[in-house]
Amino acid sequence: MEILVIGVFALMAIATATAVSPKVGIAAPLILVALGFGASLLPFMPAVEVDPEVILAGVLPPLLFAAGASIPATDFRREFRSISGLSVILTILSTLVLGAFFHWLIDDLSWPWAFALGAIVSPSDPVATAIIKRLGVSPRMVSLLEGESLLNDACALVLLRGAVAAAAAAVTVGDIALEFILAMTVAVIIGIIVGRLNLWVSNRMSDTTANTVFTLAVPFVASIPAEAVGASGLVAAVVCGLVTGNGSAKALSPQVRQSDTQTWHAIELILEGVVYLIVGLEIVAVVREVQEKHEGVGFAFAAAMATIVLVLILRALFIAPLLAAQARRARRAAALRPRLADLRERLGDPATHAAAIHEVAQHVGALSARRLRKGEVSHDHVSRHLTKAEADIGYLVKAPLGPREGAVMVWAGMRGVVTVAAAQTLPTDTPDRALLVLIAYIVAVGSLVIQGGTVRWVVQWLKPSRGVSAxxxxxxxxxxxxxxxxxxxxxxxxxxxxxxxxxxxxxxxxxxxxxxxxxxxxxxxxxxxxxxxxxxxxxxx
The missing domain is CATH 1.20.1280 (Monooxygenase)
Incomplete structure (x- = not known):
């Protein structure tokens, strides 16, 4: 009966927070944390303890699958270099710097556990990123933030797994690096296979309801085998979502796509809300434990606030050169326009047609080079390649990201669900576990309150690009x-x-x-x- 009461409360709270959020100007996650906190103070509310594996293995895979299915594949391809930098390189750097900070700050905290906490608070949040989407900023900025939050969760969790293993046994940096590469590579392969299998099965399933039920299992079909072989289940779920989203328009009927969209919107809403409610419900118990074992929560609060500041500094130091590199890329791309126009003109001239095909095909890749030698590269193939290159240049030139957009991206890097869930996975024998968990909780909730609660004002003040003009x-x-x-x-x-x-x-x-x-x-x-x-x-x- 207690579980039923909590479930009913959760559904009503999620619906209420979602409906009230636009009217009061407060993000729904913050309302849910407050509701959970308030409910935990009620005398008849039972203590809520959720196994963190439920969140990592049961909640995050479908959330990330749905996010991957909704992100435009073309934008993801165009921004893949920047997304990789934000989600992998920045996460690794943040883990190292924050780990050194925690090792210095907390007495007797060993290096492995310091890096574990660094990995926990490093990734930005896919749920919190939704806050910035509603403010009408540049779609290109949204693509970068979404792509980053899709992949950095898995990166951080792999680093966390390596740090915990290092604390328990003698593990070298090389071992962790090898595990990281294998975990990512195998997960990508599994995600692609399951994504294509999903499209193949769904295309042959005529019953819309049955297909919807089938798709609910797909994220787990990708994540469970990946975890079983030591890979990242979250990366597998993300890649599966990307493959599914990119192929659904061609493989699935309109009825199936519409049904899937509505179903996954509801699932996302419920799962996101449940996680934030759990934060609110559990935070009181964590605070009490820290008060008993560490003489108050002041130290944890100060450490968390310092962590948020350090995270923002690291993010700014990384994003500034990243956007500068993007600007150089846009200038180089714009300089290619005359050459592409010349190739287009030569392609239409019978006298220069063959030479133009050969020149363009050389830049397509090894596969097309082999096809060129066999005489398999057609005029249409080359023309499409030129069109794609011209469109990519137009994308880079039309929507540049400058200092204003960079500042918003820095401020939009909020922590949330993954930080909370990852903190809960720390083993029970972790030294000062309650303190580490509370620091992670305060970082997650604090960044949502501070950054999430003010990002609207930041956007109004900085006036970043809103994308193309009317x-x-x-x-x-x-x-x-x-x-x-x-x-x-x-x-x-x-x-x-x-x-x-x-x-x-x-x-x-x-x-x-x-x-x-x-x-x-x-x-x-x-x-x-x-x-x-x-x-x-x-x-x-």
């Missing part, structure tokens, strides 16, 4: 409309396509092709695809 957006919508109408005409028109559904399917195929080339913004392509799906469902009812 005029550019209108022109892009017009260009996409013409592109889709042209696709219908090339297919022979509505009569040749057999009716309105045939036209919709022709437009959808054109949208998928445009997404692969990157010639329109991901947000516009996604909204247009949703509109086509809704129209087809209406016609088929």
């Amino acid at each position: 005029q550019d957006a209108a022109e892009e919508r017009g260009a996409l409309h013409d592109f889709l109408e042209g696709a219908v005409e090339r297919a022979g028109g509505e009569e040749a396509l057999g009716g309105r559904v045939g036209v919709i399917e022709a437009k959808r195929d054109a949208l998928i092709d445009a997404r692969g080339l990157g010639i329109f913004s991901s947000a516009l392509l996604s909204s247009t695809l949703d509109a086509l799906d809704a129209e087809q469902i209406r016609l088929e009812l």
Whole structure:
């Protein structure tokens, strides 16, 4: 009965916080932490203790799968270099620096446990990142923050696993590095396999309800085998989500996609809310334990505040050169435009056609070079490569990220669910475990309160780029409309396509092709695809 009462309270609290959040201007996670804290003070509320493995193995895989499925694959590809830097290199550097800080700050805390706490508080939070999305900042900034939060969780947890192993046995830095590489590589392979298998099965499952039930198991089908072989289950879930999201438009019916979208939105809402409620419900017990064993919580609070400041400094020191490198990349890309235009012109001239194909194909990669030698590289293949390169350049030039955007990215790097869950996984015999857990809790909640509670004002003050202008957006919508109408005409028109559904399917195929080339913004392509799906469902009812 106690579990039932807590479950009912959780569902009502999550719904209330989500509905109230926009009206009061406070992020829903903060409201849920406060509700959980208040509920824990009630005399009839039983003590809540949640096994951290429930969060790491049962909550995070579906959350990260859903986030991976929703991020545009084209934007992820374009920003992969920067995302890798933020999610891997910055996480490793933060773990090392913060580990040294904790070793110096806390008496008798060994290096392995100091690095373990450093890994716990290093990753930014995928749930907290949702706060910045609602403020209408540049879609490119959102892609970077989302991509970072997808992968740095897994990176931090692998580092945490290595630090705990080092505390228990003689483990070298080389051993941890090798485990890290293997854990990531194997997880990526498993995620790709499961993602493609998911699309294959879902494409052959005609019952929408049955398919929805099947997709609920997919994140675990990816994460459980990965964990069983020592890889990262979270990376496997993320990659599986990316593969599923990128292939769903082509492999799944509109009914299945719409059902999956609605289902996963509800699941995300519930799972995110449950984690923050757990933080609020458990924090009182953690504080009491620290008070009993460490003579008050003042030290933990001061250590957590210093950690938040250090994290922001490290983040700023990393993001500044990262954006400078992006600016140089954009300038180099813009300088390539005349060359691409020349190649495009030579490609259309019979006299220079063959030489142009050879020059472009040399830059496509080893596979195309082999195809070139065999005479398998066609005019269409080369033309598409040029179109893709031109679109990538346009993406870099149209949406530059400067100091204002960088400052917002620094402030938006909040800690949250993963930090809380990772702290709970510390073994029970960890020295000063209650103190370490409380520091992690305060860092997570404090960053959400301080950064999450003020990020709206920071955005209003800094006025970062909101993306393309209204005029550019209108022109892009017009260009996409013409592109889709042209696709219908090339297919022979509505009569040749057999009716309105045939036209919709022709437009959808054109949208998928445009997404692969990157010639329109991901947000516009996604909204247009949703509109086509809704129209087809209406016609088929």
